[in-house]
Amino acid sequence: MTFEGRVAIVTGGARGIGEGIASALAAGGAKIAIFDLDGEAAEATAAALGVEAIGLAVDCIEETDVAAATEKVVARFGAIDILANNAGAGRGPIDLSQFQGQEGLLRGGALSDNQAQWDLTLAQNLRTTFLASKAAVPHIAARGGGSIVNIASIAGQVASPTLAAYAAAKAGVISLTRSMALELGPKGIRVNAICPGFLWTRAWEGLATSIQMSNPAMKDLTPREVFLNVVKQGVPLGREQTPADIGNLAAFLSSDLGMNITGQAIAVDGGITLR
Numbered sequence: 407m408t409f410e411g412r413v414a415i416v417t418g419g420a421r422g423i424g425e426g427i428a429s430a431l432a433a434g435g436a437k438i439a440i441f442d443l444d445g446e447a448a449e450a451t452a453a454a455l456g457v458e459a460i461g462l463a464v465d466c467i468e469e470t471d472v473a474a475a476t477e478k479v480v481a482r483f484g485a486i487d488i489l490a491n492n493a494g495a496g497r498g499p500i501d502l503s504q505f506q507g508q509e510g511l512l513r514g515g516a517l518s519d520n521q522a523q524w525d526l527t528l529a530q531n532l533r534t535t536f537l538a539s540k541a542a543v544p545h546i547a548a549r550g551g552g553s554i555v556n557i558a559s560i561a562g563q564v565a566s567p568t569l570a571a572y573a574a575a576k577a578g579v580i581s582l583t584r585s586m587a588l589e590l591g592p593k594g595i596r597v598n599a600i601c602p603g604f605l606w607t608r609a610w611e612g613l614a615t616s617i618q619m620s621n622p623a624m625k626d627l628t629p630r631e632v633f634l635n636v637v638k639q640g641v642p643l644g645r646e647q648t649p650a651d652i653g654n655l656a657a658f659l660s661s662d663l664g665m666n667i668t669g670q671a672i673a674v675d676g677g678i679t680l681r
């Protein structure tokens with residue numbers, strides 16, 4: 407896969423899955439712009455990629471922030487060919503810590519009591535994807551086409567009562583992917599979603615701690631051991647997923663090898679969603 411002469415934006419690319427995507431695209435020679443809340447980490451990750459790359463402090467929830475950063479990328483690199491909408495968060499604090507000990511987000515009035523949390527989760531995962539796409543699409547179209555990859559989640563594909571806000575947001579990302587694929591196809595822009603399974607990133611560290619707190623049998627385990635237990639029980643292939651796994655598929659979908667694939671949501675989950 408080669409991305410020589412192509413320019414990619416990766417949102418939330420300072421660490422975790424986003425860093426995996428940035429590395430996979432950089433391995434094919436793409437120029438990379440990382441947008442992240444953590445500007446210092448974005449710069450450090452960009453500097454380590456071994457290609458022309460920049461890291462910018464951007465909150466992808468804010469339209470003016472995303473639009474200004476996108477124009478900076480065009481001013482620096484002259485074009486945009488690829489967008490990876492990976493910025494997202496909110497699953498631990500909203501659905502496990504906040505509602506710890508309750509029966510679930512949709513029961514007991516928890517949802518109405520926590521409207522701000524609900525709105526934030528939708529914004530962190532769905533509005534970010536919409537806004538970064540809105541800013542980048544005219545530039546990708548000006549190149550005669552390109553690729554957008556949206557990072558959803560298996561939580562958007564299966565029912566999950568304790569992750570309702572996050573699940574709804576990620577299902578929204580999958581639906582938005584289909585609408586964008588249909589509407590942007592005539593401009594040569596392909597739009598696909600990836601649904602990652604279980605990855606040991608910062609997001610999962612918080613989740614493992616919450617699972618441990620609600621499960622006395624796990625009290626003597628480290629968060630990493632809790633995570634490996636979940637992997638052992640829930641993943642048919644018996645192994646955790648990695649940022650490189652997600653990065654490799656994002657690169658394939660964004661390359662010419664994926665030129666007939668659009669509007670799809672592909673799970674990289676070791677078979678979790680088979681049952």
Ligand SMILES: NC(=O)c1ccc[n+]([C@@H]2O[C@H](COP(=O)([O-])OP(=O)(O)OC[C@H]3O[C@@H](n4cnc5c(N)ncnc54)[C@H](O)[C@@H]3O)[C@@H](O)[C@H]2O)c1
Pocket residue numbers: 417418419420421422423424441442443444464465466467492493494495530531534557558559560601602603604605606607608609610
């Ligand atoms: N870790 C998993 O198991 C898993 C599974 C399925 C889906 N996902 C999704 O993958 C994506 C990346 O998650 P991760 O596990 O790498 O998390 P992470 O916390 O390790 O990294 C997320 C990065 O995104 C940045 N970010 C968050 N909100 C942002 C915003 N509004 N604007 C700009 N940057 C922002 C953070 O600063 C951070 O650097 C998320 O969309 C997440 O929902 C993760």
